Amino acid sequence: MAKSTPSLSELEKSITKKYGDIAISASTLLERRGKIIPTTLSLDIALKGGIVDGSVMTVSGVTGSGKTTLILHILANAQKLGKKVFYCDVENRLQPELVATIEGLDAENLTIIRSTKGNFLTAEKVLNIIEQIVTTEPESVVVLDSVAMLCPEVNQAVEHGEKKKMLSIPSMLYDFFRKMSQCLPAMGSSLILVTHLQANPTPYGGPAEVGGNAMKFQANYRIMCMSTTEVPKDGEKTGRESTFRIYKSALGPGCGEGKFYITYGKGYDRYKDIANLAEGLGMITKAGAWYSFEDPVSKETVKCQGMDAVVENLRSNPNTCKVFEESIRELAIPKVKAAKP
Numbered sequence: 001m002a003k004s005t006p007s008l009s010e011l012e013k014s015i016t017k018k019y020g021d022i023a024i025s026a027s028t029l030l031e032r033r034g035k036i037i038p039t040t041l042s043l044d045i046a047l048k049g050g051i052v053d054g055s056v057m058t059v060s061g062v063t064g065s066g067k068t069t070l071i072l073h074i075l076a077n078a079q080k081l082g083k084k085v086f087y088c089d090v091e092n093r094l095q096p097e098l099v100a101t102i103e104g105l106d107a108e109n110l111t112i113i114r115s116t117k118g119n120f121l122t123a124e125k126v127l128n129i130i131e132q133i134v135t136t137e138p139e140s141v142v143v144l145d146s147v148a149m150l151c152p153e154v155n156q157a158v159e160h161g162e163k164k165k166m167l168s169i170p171s172m173l174y175d176f177f178r179k180m181s182q183c184l185p186a187m188g189s190s191l192i193l194v195t196h197l198q199a200n201p202t203p204y205g206g207p208a209e210v211g212g213n214a215m216k217f218q219a220n221y222r223i224m225c226m227s228t229t230e231v232p233k234d235g236e237k238t239g240r241e242s243t244f245r246i247y248k249s250a251l252g253p254g255c256g257e258g259k260f261y262i263t264y265g266k267g268y269d270r271y272k273d274i275a276n277l278a279e280g281l282g283m284i285t286k287a288g289a290w291y292s293f294e295d296p297v298s299k300e301t302v303k304c305q306g307m308d309a310v311v312e313n314l315r316s317n318p319n320t321c322k323v324f325e326e327s328i329r330e331l332a333i334p335k336v337k338a339a340k341p
Contacts, residue, residue, distance in 0.1 A: 142189070
């Protein structure tokens with residue numbers, strides 16, 4: 001007599017007994033939805049919320065566009081959620097002056113991993129260190145800056161001009177991601193990869209990122225800085241405005257864009273970000289050179305000559321700024337069901 005097919009619950013019990021607690025229902029998956037790490041207001045809107053736990057994010061773009069400032073700001077936001085943060089500084093170019101400009105960043109609890117005298121980090125060491133962090137530190141965020149500067153051990157050992165079979169970084173990353181695809185979601189940890197753009201000598205397609213297709217396929221989020229400009233146009237330059245394009249987002253469609261505002265010596269300028277978005281949403285109106293809005297806290301009408309004056313008004317009134325930001329998020333970012341504790 002043929003054996004009867006086991007019920008689903010019996011099957012789950014059998015799988016669990018043999019392999020551990022790996023079988024879950026879709027409703028349980030919804031309940032386990034991880035935290036969402038904010039980036040900046042403009043980019044959160046383009047990303048449909050932020051970065052979900054267990055994700056891989058790639059950041060690329062033109063030089064001097066503020067990629068490192070953006071990533072340090074994301075790490076500061078991750079720390080506020082109770083996450084441990086690590087920065088693999090492969091390029092050895094992370095400047096203390098830049099770290100000091102990041103509002104809310106707990107520098108004491110930002111672990112920086114970089115080469116030291118007599119101990120140079122090869123690509124193999126860096127990838128193994130990241131794997132060790134992810135598999136032992138739940139809810140961590142690890143930055144690799146940058147993929148383009150990873151140097152395999154065999155490459156470091158040869159002299160310039162010496163012919164020897166070189167190891168391919170893309171092939172190493174394929175092996176690396178085969179492990180990370182299992183570890184990151186299970187541990188609730190996230191990985192942020194910074195890379196460079198390769199020149200495209202043909203008239204077809206956009207610039208490609210150094211690191212091969214492994215990153216492209218594995219990334220839950222891909223953002224690229226398309227352009228950057230120093231401001232103001234005339235006079236002494238006080239900051240920079242960069243446009244980041246979202247090519248892939250785990251929470252919504254790609255191909256959105258977000259502005260990233262930097263004020264020199266102060267880092268990300270959230271006040272300028274809020275002011276420009278509030279104007280775009282009609283919360284702040286413009287008539288000639290004058291801007292006006294109703295202060296959501298005092299309920300008084302505020303008039304400012306020029307956008308810079310609006311920004312300074314928000315900077316001087318943090319409660320007003322907070323209400324504006326909350327209202328913008330309410331209007332522009334779709335609701336995501338909160339994770340259960």
